[in-house]
Amino acid sequence: MVGLNTVVGKRYKILTQIGKGGMSAVYLAMDSSLNKQWAVKEIRNVSDPVQRDLVIKSLTVEANMIKRFDHPAIPRIVDLIEEKGSLFVVMDYVEGQTLASLLKKEGPQSEDDVVDWGIQLCDVLDYLHRRKHPVIFRDMKPSNVMLTPEGSIKLIDFGIALETGKGADNKPLVGDDRQLGTPGFGAPEQFTEGATVDARTDIYALGATLFYLLTGSHPRKNGIVPIRQINPSLSQGLEAVIEKATRENPDERFQTCADFAYALKHYREEDEAWRSALKAKWHGFLGTSIAAVVCLALAGGCMLLANHAQNSDYDYWMAQGAQNTDDTAAEAAFVRAAEVKTTATQPYEELIKRYTADGDFTDAEEQIYNELISQHATDLRKDADSWASLSYDTGRMYWYYYSGSKMASQTASATNTDPQRYARIRAASQWMHNAAEDTNFKNAKIAKIYADIADFNTEIVPLINEGSDSGKYLPYFTKLNDLVTAAGQENNDVIRLEAANLTLDALRVYPRKFRADGVKQQAMSDLADAAATLADQAQTTTDELDASKKTAQEAVQPTKDAIANAFVDIKGDAK
Structure with missing residues (x-):
């Protein structure tokens, strides 16, 4: 000691x-x-x-x-x-206490607190699972979760975390590939010889952790049972969520932490009271329509007319959304249409139009949109072309219009870039990757440009810190050129100005890095001029666009100075 x-x-x-x-x-x-x-x-x-x-x-x-x-x-x-x-x-140094310590001192925790912690943990696990090389934490349990005085969650102890390759083999890249984990919290596959662990392994452990926090019953000592067998006052909806997360077969669990988080946010909708009310409504409806159903059955047209009724309902809500001048009412109508016809992408496209019309995709709008698309992602993916197109448009909405602050990061300040821009790019990344994966999608190449730029901005600071960033800047410079070219072909001043500012920022922050990777001074100057031209061409009609254009124009000379300085050696001799 x-x-x-x-x-x-x-x-x-x-x-x-x-x-x-x-x-x-x-x-x-x-x-x-x-x-x-x-x-x-x-x-x-x-x-x-x-x-x-x-x-x-x-x-x-x-x-x-x-x-x-x-x-x-x-x-x-x-x-x-x-x-x-x-x-x-x-x-x-994280001020606070582990959830295990809290549980030991206070006993089982309230539903609201446990659900809040669960959603926060879903977010950090989803971040790990969606990395280029997915990371499986493998040791989710209350003693590895810190709770700060502000109520924020911190995930600690990555000692047995496993960084995996991408693909069916899921081979380990970093970490011990033995079957490791904590009995009671570890998923069954963690203790099965030759079994594969993936994101669903962490989902099981998180479900076991929430079970323990709610009941105070240790899953190793007593097993995982329906939570209401231990405390009947707990929510039946939450019981169903935890039961699904902790199923023995990984295929029967939530498949992503985004799905798990969505279920946690909406668990009360599954409660018995809610289902009873729904049943009452259904019985009333059934009583008034039984004759019609019998007639349809006799006519042999049940399925056909049921589909027609669904489509008519869908068309009704789509029409309501299109005709309504109140944004909130229109939003609700498009959400309802998406819930009626879960394979349709048009309601989401209409929401995107609404959300971007004022140039501001807010946190509140993002929450509604993200929950809706996460809920129906499996059905939407059935049409690959439509899914790629929707992913691309969703990515552009995040990239250019997202104003939410919840994803802003210190990484942006470490590179002297705009924190809000970093948040937008990070949020857009997975959507652009989705679009780029479909090689038949008409905009797959430009989606790949966005995805690569997002990867660079997400990964570069850790690479700088470990001294392994060499060779990353030339490809990034090429992608910036491609972005400026693509933005110049857009009839959208938001896109033009954002591309110009992003490019000028990169040229101002990384000129020596670009030089070290072999980018010539003239090539940098040409790109700066192209970005300046892109900004000058923008026809601004709002205060926000005016400010964005002014920012770009004022950045041109400092950017050119930074480029010139990058080609002056320590003694001051131009090279």
Whole structure:
């Protein structure tokens, strides 16, 4: 055990002990270089060399994996130090307590709190699962979740997380590929020889975690049973959600964390009271229409007329949405149409038109749209061409119009770029990837340009931090050229101005990086001129567009100066 006021790694002064485990102790430390507090975990010397090697390997894998992540719910590991017979892990200090500690002190938690935590955890797990190389956490449990005083969730301890390849083989790239996990929380496949783990493995563990938080019954000791057998006052709808998440067969669980989050947000709709009301309405309807049904059956036209009724209902709601001048009423009509005909993409296209008409796709609109499309994604995917087109239009809506703040990241500030732009690009990324995957889609190539630019902006800062960004800038420069060309062909001033500002920002932030990757000064200057022309051509009609155009025009000269400076060596001799 390290003493208080000891300096570790010549810079981290131990202030106080804040936690203790079987093989480790956690301290609060002050960084003398940055004047910042960190948490320092001390892994005490292990006499068994095999066990020690496993501990060191686990920590090294965790550190190397986490430094590439950029999500507010994932604390960073910033340093690994081996000295004085111990291994020290320096990480973000997270104020708060684990959910396991909270459960031990207070007992089962309220439905509202548990559902809120579950939705937050779905978000961070979805981020891990949707990476270029999906990461399976494999150890979701209350002791690996920190709750801050503000109510935010932090996911900790990536020691057995597995970074996988992409494809059917799902081969491990980083991490231990043995069947690892915590009994009671780990999914059955984690303890089955030769079984494959994937996103659904984490979904099971999250379901088990929520079960434990709601009931206080440990899933290893007592098994996972319907939650209302333990506490009848709990929601029947929530019981159904957790039951589905923790099914033994992965194919019968939620297939993505987005689906799981949607179910958690709407669990009350499944409650018995809601179903009873629905049944009452149905019985009333049945009584008034039984004669018609009999007639239809006798005529042999039940299915045909049922389809006609559905289509008529769909057409009715589509017409209501198109004719209504009130945005809220129109939105509700298009949502209803999408629910009536779950394979139709037109309601979503109409919502996109409504949401982008004022140049502002808000958080509230995003929540409605995202929940709706997530709910019906399986049906919408049945028509590959329509799905690709809808994904492309959805991606453009996020890329150019999303004004929500919930996805803004510190990564943007680290590269001196616009945080709001970074949030838009990050939100658009998966949709552009969806569109690009369909090679028959007419806009697949431009969707690939968007997807590649999004990948660069999402991944570049972690690569810079680990010194492996070389070679990434020339392809990015090429994609920026393609983006400016494509934007110039658009009759849309929002797209033109956003493409111009994104390009000018990149040229101003990365000119030396572009140069190092072989991009010539003239090529950079030409691209800056093309972006400036794109901005000048925009015909602005709103204050927001005026401001965007002014931003681009004012950035032109600083960008050209930055490019010129990038081609001057340290001694000041132009090269």
